[in-house]
Amino acid sequence: MPSPFDRSHALIGMVHVDALPGTPRNEFSVDEICARAVVDARALAEAGFDAVMIENMHDTPYLRGEVGPEIVAGMTAVGCAVRGVFDGPLGVQILAGANAASLATAQAIDADFIRAEGFVFATVADEGLLDEAAAGKLLRYRKAIGARDIAVFADIKKKHSSHSITADLDIGATAEAAAFFGADAVVITGSATGKHTDPADVAAARAAVDLPIVVGSGGTPETLPRIFECADALIVGTFSKKDGDWRNPVDPARAKALVEAAAALRG
Template sequence: MEINKSIIGMVHVGALPGTPRNCLSIAEIVEQATSDAQKLEQGGVDAIMMENMHDRPYLNRQVGPEIIAAMTAVATKLRQAVSCPLGIQILAGANKQALAVAHAAGFNFIREEGFVFGHLADEGMMNSDAGKLLRYRKLIGAEHIKIYTDIKKKHSSHAISSDVSIDDMAKAAEFFLADGVIVTGNATGEEASIKDVQAVVEAVRLPVIIGSGITVKNIADYWPYADAYIVGSSFKYDGDWQNEVELQSVQAFMVRVQDLRNSN
């Protein structure tokens, strides 16, 4: 997937079998996810990413076969339903599993957490996995799938790496062969620091992606710096990530994006 001021819309897959909030069948979950993805594509986004955010509380790195099977079922259907580039994240930190699903379903990228430097996530300690993940990607012949990794990830404590700046962490991700880095706020829906974004952009040659807090009102502030923008909450009814995608919100957002593109 080539990144150039791209808008990546989020599909938050319904709670999967075996997770505390699951109340739908696989068929119903697939139907909801497909509907969201089609509205995102109809609204004009450049790419779509799916994520099992409704599976809270998350497991640390290890998710059950029922999760992988369900995510593969959803991913396969999404690949049939839309034509734009697709990505996947499997929470929490199940990066090898996400890569396997992406490879099986014909996806273009994964969102990764814990690539370099350990951190204390709300699921517990998460050690870095760049070496294992890139070897796994090579092993299964999935080198065409891009790995975009969070740095100083949201929903996490970084006290253990407090002496490592965000730009130095980005440099480490670049050195360890990430395909792009993601900068976020402290939590889902919270704005990233523009100062942090600028520092990362100046530090690496990799694509820099904003991973949270982008809205129709603030995207102009970030437009000069980032290469792509992951948008979730702003595309949902009432701006709540837990709700379905609202086509009108996507269309209004993309009108603003087109204005910004035309002004360059």
């Protein structure tokens, strides 16, 4: 299957799906949500992004670990619509930590990867305690539904979380655990969406594992050179939006600036 890592300095663009039916902030029908997602996906594709990922970011406050069938159905509808305008690597994340739902959606829409929270160890997130490492159940589920070709990008020391439970484990050890438990890539972030990712954390993960390293926050044209010293890919969902606000639609000019910065690094 296609992979974001087919090209160096890869950019993964976020489509932050509008609040889905049944969630507190829902305003639009599924058809309207799909149409708005397509606009963002098309803008990312036309800018030259290497991959796109859909995420139910607007579904706050998030449920912990599981979501209802209406969310899976809504994300599947969005994914099918996005797939119609973007034929490159496509990813899915369903918050918060609804990794099996992400995988089922990804299989239904012919996606290539998911982003998984809580893959190893435990963490205290803003939606509550993620107290059971997901890897064992998730990879068995992936095997059971015949979705082995869908890669799992595992967050380690995830954003919007306290890591006091695992304070004696550095990020390198956490990356090693994710690799041992079967992650296909690891994702490293700053403290919150759009926040700077510490290059020392990226370097530590790079030294610890022979897996693709994805930076998940803080990407701008100015930070790309430092990020790509050790990272293989960058997920962008803040800078690429109008006024640098993840809640807004994709700004084609800002998206293009990122693509041009990555291209310059490739030489």
